[in-house]
Amino acid sequence: MKQLIATFHTGPKEIHAEALVSHKPLSFLGGVNSETGMIIDEHSDIYGQSFAGKVLIYPFGKGSTGDTLRLWRSVMNGVGPVAIINDTPDPIQVEGALLADIGVLFGFDVKPTSILETGDILDINDGVVTVL
Amino acid sequence: MKLKPDELRMLNGEEGRLRQEAMKFLVRLGEAYGAEEMVDIKFSFAYTFVLVQDLDPDLLPPILDRRLLEEYIAEGKTVKIPTIGGLDGEDPDIWKEMGVPEKVHNTYLKDREMECKLGIQRVGSCTPYMVVDMNTPALGTHMITIESSAIPFYNSVLGARCERCGVSALLAAITGKYPAIGYHLDENRYATVRINVKCDLKNMTDFGCLGQFAGEFCGMDVPVFRGIKSATNPDLIAFSCAIATGGAVSLFHIPGITAEFRTEEEALNGKEPAREIDFTQEDLDKIYARFNACDGEKIDTVFIGCPHLNIYQMKDVSEKLKAKKKPEDLLFIMNTNPSTKRMAEQMGYVDIIRDAGAMLISGTCPIIGNGIPGPVYTYTHPEYTTGTFATNSLKAAAYAKSTMGAKRVVLGSTEECIDAAISGVWRKKR
Numbered sequence: 432m433k434q435l436i437a438t439f440h441t442g443p444k445e446i447h448a449e450a451l452v453s454h455k456p457l458s459f460l461g462g463v464n465s466e467t468g469m470i471i472d473e474h475s476d477i478y479g480q481s482f483a484g485k486v487l488i489y490p491f492g493k494g495s496t497g498d499t500l501r502l503w504r505s506v507m508n509g510v511g512p513v514a515i516i517n518d519t520p521d522p523i524q525v526e527g528a529l530l531a532d533i534g535v536l537f538g539f540d541v542k543p544t545s546i547l548e549t550g551d552i553l554d555i556n557d558g559v560v561t562v563l
Numbered sequence: 564m565k566l567k568p569d570e571l572r573m574l575n576g577e578e579g580r581l582r583q584e585a586m587k588f589l590v591r592l593g594e595a596y597g598a599e600e601m602v603d604i605k606f607s608f609a610y611t612f613v614l615v616q617d618l619d620p621d622l623l624p625p626i627l628d629r630r631l632l633e634e635y636i637a638e639g640k641t642v643k644i645p646t647i648g649g650l651d652g653e654d655p656d657i658w659k660e661m662g663v664p665e666k667v668h669n670t671y672l673k674d675r676e677m678e679c680k681l682g683i684q685r686v687g688s689c690t691p692y693m694v695v696d697m698n699t700p701a702l703g704t705h706m707i708t709i710e711s712s713a714i715p716f717y718n719s720v721l722g723a724r725c726e727r728c729g730v731s732a733l734l735a736a737i738t739g740k741y742p743a744i745g746y747h748l749d750e751n752r753y754a755t756v757r758i759n760v761k762c763d764l765k766n767m768t769d770f771g772c773l774g775q776f777a778g779e780f781c782g783m784d785v786p787v788f789r790g791i792k793s794a795t796n797p798d799l800i801a802f803s804c805a806i807a808t809g810g811a812v813s814l815f816h817i818p819g820i821t822a823e824f825r826t827e828e829e830a831l832n833g834k835e836p837a838r839e840i841d842f843t844q845e846d847l848d849k850i851y852a853r854f855n856a857c858d859g860e861k862i863d864t865v866f867i868g869c870p871h872l873n874i875y876q877m878k879d880v881s882e883k884l885k886a887k888k889k890p891e892d893l894l895f896i897m898n899t900n901p902s903t904k905r906m907a908e909q910m911g912y913v914d915i916i917r918d919a920g921a922m923l924i925s926g927t928c929p930i931i932g933n934g935i936p937g938p939v940y941t942y943t944h945p946e947y948t949t950g951t952f953a954t955n956s957l958k959a960a961a962y963a964k965s966t967m968g969a970k971r972v973v974l975g976s977t978e979e980c981i982d983a984a985i986s987g988v989w990r991k992k993r
Contacts, residue, residue: 441595454706456782456810458929461965471965491783493811496711499729503624521781521811522592522745523711526729529591530624538661 432551433546433562438538441557446534448513450551450562451485453461454544459501459524466536468510477549486534486553487512490544506542507548508514514555518542564742565592565600573738581635585734592731593742601740601883602747605699607646608691608708608721609732611678618899628731632677643739645698646669648678649685650710651927661924661936683736687926688900689713690800692721693873695902702822703740705747707879712804712870718746718814720799722724727813746814752823754816756781757836760790762844766976767801770794771957772850773842774802776808784843787816787830790842794820800870800944805957854960856951856971858991863950864969865889865984867977869959870900874906876977881912883981889920890987894949896935901926901988921984930966953989955980 437514453476459465468483472517482505483493492498514534515524515526535559536543543560545552552563566574574590576583591759593601611632611881649842652671653663664669678685689710697704701721704885708714708725709732717723724992726745728735735741764770775787794802794817804810814828816823824830872880877899887896899914900908904925907913916923922936929935935949952969955977963969973989982988 438594439597440592461962493778493782494711494808496709496727496729496732500624504622504883518645520596521727521783522731523727523729525595525732526592529588529595530626530730535595542862 433506433551435538435539435541435543435546435559435560437516437558439560440536442514442528442534442535443531444557446486446514446553448484448553449481450547450553451477451480451487451512452479452547452548452549453488453489454493454521456491456493458492459491460495462494462507463501465504466508467547468508475510476549481510482512483510486514486516486555488516488543489549490542491517491519492551496523498523499527499530503530506533507531508563516543517546518544564598569599570601571809572805574842579635579638579640581631581640582738584631585737586740587627588843589734589742591742596676596742596744598742598744600743601707602743604707604735604739606697606706607642607644607724607732607736608609608706608710608713609648609683609736610647610650611648611674611681611683611733614993620732622911624730626687628678628735631849632681636680638737641680641737646681646683646736646806647686647691647695647925648687649675649687649780649950650685651675651687652659654924654927655711656925656968657922659876660922663959668733673796678943684728686902687761688902689870689928690873690900692716693796693800693871693903694900697723705741707732707741709733711807711831712800714813715803715806716800719803719816719821719823720796725813725814742868752785753832754785754787754830755837757827757831757839758783758786758788759839759841761841762847764794764798765789767795767797767863768955768957768976770798770802771805772847774805775809775822775850775957775961776842776846778806778812778814780808781810781812782836783811785814785816786812787818787827787836790828791820797873797876803970804870808958808961810861836924851918851974854974857989860989862893862973862983864894864896864935864952865980866896866949866952866954866963867956867980868896868966869954869956872897872899875904877907877912877916878910879905880977880981881907881915883978884985885915887919887985893984893987894935895919895984897921898928899922899923899925919985930962935967945964951989953980
């Protein structure tokens with residue numbers, strides 16, 4: 432059973448959702464459509480997929496400071512992720528997650544992007560991520 | 564988090580609702596990162612809103628609610644610390660010419676008024692260090708900036724201390740506080756990776772390409788560089804822009820050029836780099852090759868001034884444009900800030916630029932505004948396009964398709980861009 436423990440985590444204590452994993456850094460500007468929750472960057476390994484209702488897992492965020500509000504907006508539109516999990520968190524996107532009250536988890540012993548896979552069903556409880 | 568009396572006062576609501584909400588958010592952010600305490604922020608570069616293209620300005624999160632800001636102003640409060648801002652969604656001098664709808668223009672007027680009432684000095688530039696200096700010397704100063712391209716410049720070239728942030732820039736201006744995390748702490752400021760530059764960097768565009776490469780290699784790591792012989796401020800600004808575009812690098816060290824460490828050993832804190840990579844002529848050529856849509860073909864749009872042109876760049880460009888004129892159907896956009904535009908007007912550069920047919924836009928940014936003026940204005944219009952788009956800015960090239968309606972993108976030197984703006988055709992020189 433795969434399990435990871437986050438040193439830092441905030442947001443809802445219990446989350447149960449499917450994982451969407453990218454191995455590339457994510458920029459919302461130019462990379463995400465906040466109205467639809469779709470990945471629109473052709474160079475992304477999750478291009479064309481939707482993170483709506485999923486746990487979005489990626490190495491780190493990059494690019495524009497406006498991504499705080501772009502992430503928040505996607506959640507307000509009902510198409511946002513329920514949590515983000517990063518190898519290294521970008522404060523810009525952490526701020527967006529805080530504004531939107533979704534989960535943020537980071538500070539693991541191993542890189543979550545090397546353990547978790549798209550389609551994994553995750554049970555997150557107080558910072559402990561278990562793959563069911 | 565251990566909070567000081569002045570922080571607790573704000574958190575308890577003794578200084579009004581906005582400061583209380585701001586402190587609550589900053590404490591949550593601090594707790595998310597395991598911060599032990601807050602730092603006092605001495606300088607902020609903030610926007611009261613982030614005019615992103617896909618947001619309705621009337622729909623902002625509660626913490627940025629205009630009514631909360633208006634209540635704060637009505638209480639007679641302003642920002643607590645020296646704060647600059649004023650990057651607009653339009654150039655107020657030529658908003659009609661830019662085709663900004665009146666309703667949108669009126670929103671900008673209200674926001675401008677609010678910034679002034681808050682005591683924010685409206686520098687109107689993404690490169691304020693080219694216009695107005697911080698009140699406090701930069702080295703070691705805890706500060707905050709919402710401009711992503713400025714974060715690495717403030718941290719690295721000026722030796723200040725700031726983190727990548729979103730709404731926190733305004734909240735720090737309101738409270739004078741930010742959690743003690745990331746680059747505010749000594750232990751996070753050392754380099755952990757090294758990049759060995761093995762080719763000549765001839766101009767700011769070359770530096771932009773190195774920035775993109777470095778951003779991709781580093782991710783969020785702090786690099787130290789070898790082999791960069793010299794750099795002007797525009798080179799370092801272009802580099803900062805690009806490294807924050809290609810990755811999420813907030814701090815880099817070029818011993819002998821950047822402020823904090825005098826030697827590579829100091830930058831690495833006496834350790835070996837965890838990773839290293841060479842940057843060769845071939846690597847440089849490969850970055851250019853990504854934005855190599857055409858050679859010898861017609862250009863629709865030439866875009867320079869990302870980030871904003873400084874006065875010497877304005878002089879240089881006006882000398883190249885003297886007595887020249889662009890083709891009728893080509894869109895030639897140049898960007899600067901209001902203070903530089905005033906100086907350039909006095910020097911006669913603006914007349915030359917306008918006579919050549921260029922649109923000089925000041926105090927705004929197409930990435931946060933409504934796109935760039937063209938045959939059809941605002942990027943959300945289905946027919947909005949800037950066609951084959953040429954620029955000397957790596958950041959602009961990277962965002963041209965997704966935010967500025969470009970169909971094809973070419974990246975080249977300032978000289979190549981100006982030649983293309985006059986001839987209407989892209990001709991590669993390198």
